[in-house]
Each structure stands twice: as structure tokens, then as C-alpha cells.
Amino acid sequence: MNSARRQATRQRLFQAAVTLIAEQGFSATTVDEIAERAGVAKGTVYYNFASKNELFEELLRHGVGLLTASLREAGADVTARGGSHVDAIDAMVRAGLAFIAEYPSFTQLYVAELWRTNRAWQDTLMVLRKEAVAVVEQTLRDAVAAGELSEEIDVPLTAAALFGMVLVAALDWLSFQPERSIDDVHAALSRLLQGRVAGHARA
């Protein structure tokens, strides 16, 4: 069991499911479609996953796992080279952009499900969200502790806002200005974060 062949099949099913569900949503995507796109019989889906729900949950776990790892690594890299915690946050913004550029379908699907309630995979999703957000929040807290950021900032809310900024900017970028480079987009976001859009004075 769990042969290389089986792993390959599961991978193909993930790939097929992620694009179809991103395009149409979970309920509107049929198991037959997923099987067909993966080039596999319907029975194979059920040989590899207990249900359509479980296929989707495993897909979520897999994808968010990649994102979390990517953020953590980006932050660790910077601090290992002696960068500040604020630099680490900047690196995470970039890592977020890179992740979304690499897995746009997964991102779409994740966003579409994240704030839903009453769905079978809600609990799973909450746990995963917490893991990913924790990486950013910890870095913000480190930055506050190191005196790089004011103690008045609200860590959870700021982390959410950063996440949303990167998310929507990236999806917009890929949808409407796909010719632009990641450097370009990253620079635009850094500019926004440096207060060159909102101005500095004010109560």
C-alpha cells in the first residue's frame, strides 16, 4: 500500500480537483469531472479517498501546509542572515506573493471557503488557518519585543490585514496584470506599507 503508483494517482486527483473546485466551487464540481480530468475512473477516486469531502479536506491540508512552510522558511532565512524582524515580514509578503503565483487555483479555493460556516471541513480549516497566521503573528510579536515596532499595534488584526493585502493584490495581479513581475508587485506593496500612500502625520 501507498506505492509510488498510488501516490502519483493521488497527486493527479489533487491537481484535477484543485482547478475544477477553484473554477466552480466544491458543490458544483462532480466526482465524475474530477476523475475525468485526472484521467482515471470514478472508482479510483473512491479507492484513494473515502469521500468527496475527504478528498477536499486532504487537499486543503496539503495546500495550507505548503503555504505555512513557505512563510516560515522565508522568515527564518532573513533572520538567519541577520536581518531585522521587519525585514522578515517583508520577506513573508514576498513569499506569499510567490506562493499565490505558483498555486493560484488553490488560493482561490481557499479564500472561497475560509469564512464559510456550517461546512463539514470548517474545523479543519480553522486549525490550518491558525497555523499559517501564527507564523506571521509570531514575527510581529518578535518585532515588537525587539523594539522595532510600537507596542500599540494590534498583532492579530495587523496579521490579518497583511494577509488580506497580499492575497487580494496577488489575485488582482494574476487576473488583470499578469505580465507584471513579482518584484514590481512586491515593490508596490512595500510602498503602501511604508506609508507613502496614507501619509504620516495624524492622530
Place this chain on the structure above:
Amino acid sequence: MNSARRQATRQRLFQAAVTLIAEQGFSATTVDEIAERAGVAKGTVYYNFASKNELFEELLRHGVGLLTASLREAGADVTARGGSHVDAIDAMVRAGLAFIAEYPSFTQLYVAELWRTNRAWQDTLMVLRKEAVAVVEQTLRDAVAAGELSEEIDVPLTAAALFGMVLVAALDWLSFQPERSIDDVHAALSRLLQGRVAGHARA
């Protein structure tokens, strides 16, 4: 036709549909459920709307219309009182938060659908999105023209990033820290935009 009574029925159907679809998604929500929640017979749904799809499209038009009007008004208010264009943007951030706090279900549903492709209402959604984003973009352009903002900023991307920041921060606020006031949340976002999180120096 279009009597006050009928309008009231349509409103009840919108209300029922928006919460159910936000919770479960469009495909997973049945017409029977919508009718039941609205306290109306199934036949009434089809007397008032041509199809489930059309009910949803009209719901989208209605909701995004409210958002666009709210943003436009917030901006106009500020400039009418002699505020700067940057102040107008700040007011729009607040208006966005207020809208999401008032219509959280609609917001969820909108986010879930916004980046989907291959759905029947995709075209409608693009048009609506453009109308809403245009309000923010125009204000950014005005600010640049007035010399309040650097010409190097990327207007569409910045507008998208602002939108994402408000969106995700607001949903996070309502989901996980609902006891906080809108002033509080608004202040946190302003702080982020004023560069007190990212720092100011850098190439």
C-alpha cells in the same frame, strides 16, 4: 406590478438567500431552503425571479450597488468638507469596514465568488467589481494629481491591496474579535497604512 408588497417579498428572499449562500455556497443551497427561510412558498420564488441563478445575480447587483454608493458617498463627504484626497481614502476604509459589519453575509458570499471563473454570473460580477474599484482608483488618481501622493504608485494594484486589507481585516474582526469597536479596527488599519509597521527607510 412591482408593488410595495412584491418588493417586500423580494427583500425577504434576498435576506434568506444571502445568509444561506454565505454559509453553504450557491450550489449547496436549495430553492426550497430559501423559500422556507423567507417564509414563502416555493412558487413565490419563481413568481418573483426567473431562476435560482437570476435571484443570485440580482442579489449581487443589489449588494455591490450598496457598497459602491457607500464608498462614493464617504469620499464625497470628506472632499465636500474640504478634506484632502488622502483623507477621502481613509474615510473609504472606514466606510468599507462599516459596510462589511452591516452586511457580513453578503461580503462572505461576494469574496467566495469574486475570483471564480466559468460561472454563469461571472460577467455581471466583473462589471460590478469594476464599478466599485473605480471609486477608489479615481480618488487615488486625484490624490496623485493633487501632489498628495507620489506619481510612482501603482493605482490599480494599490486599490486592490487596500480593498484586500479592509476585507480580510474586517472578516477577521467579525469572526474572532467581534467585541471590538469599528474605531479600534479603523485605527489599527490606519496605523498599518501610515507605515508604522513596515518602517520607512529602504530602497
Place this chain on the structure above:
DNA sequence: TCTTTTGAACTGACTGGTCAGTGCAAAAAC
């Protein structure tokens, strides 16, 4: 080396249930 057996992996027709949408006569509201 050649043959047989084994079992994991896969297949696809089939089933039971669900749901969008219809039709319509009668009642209620205006």
C-alpha cells in the same frame, strides 16, 4: 527460464436519492 498465483490498483455500469423547475387551481391581498 518459464509458469502460476497473488493482491493492490483500477474500472465503469448501476442505484437510490436529491433538486431545479413546472403546472395549476384556489385563496388572499390590494
Place this chain on the structure above:
DNA sequence: GTTTTTGCACTGACCAGTCAGTTCAAAAGA
């Protein structure tokens, strides 16, 4: 008397999940 709503039976398409049967590579046996 016109518009709107009700109640409810009905249809046809669609779809998640099942299961008896097939494939085939590799291990066991000769």
C-alpha cells in the same frame, strides 16, 4: 377584478457512492 401568493404533486436530469469484475507487475514455485 387584477395582482400576488399559496400548496403541492410531479418530472427529468443529475450525482455521490457502491460493487462485481478486470488488469498487471512482481513474487513464488517448478
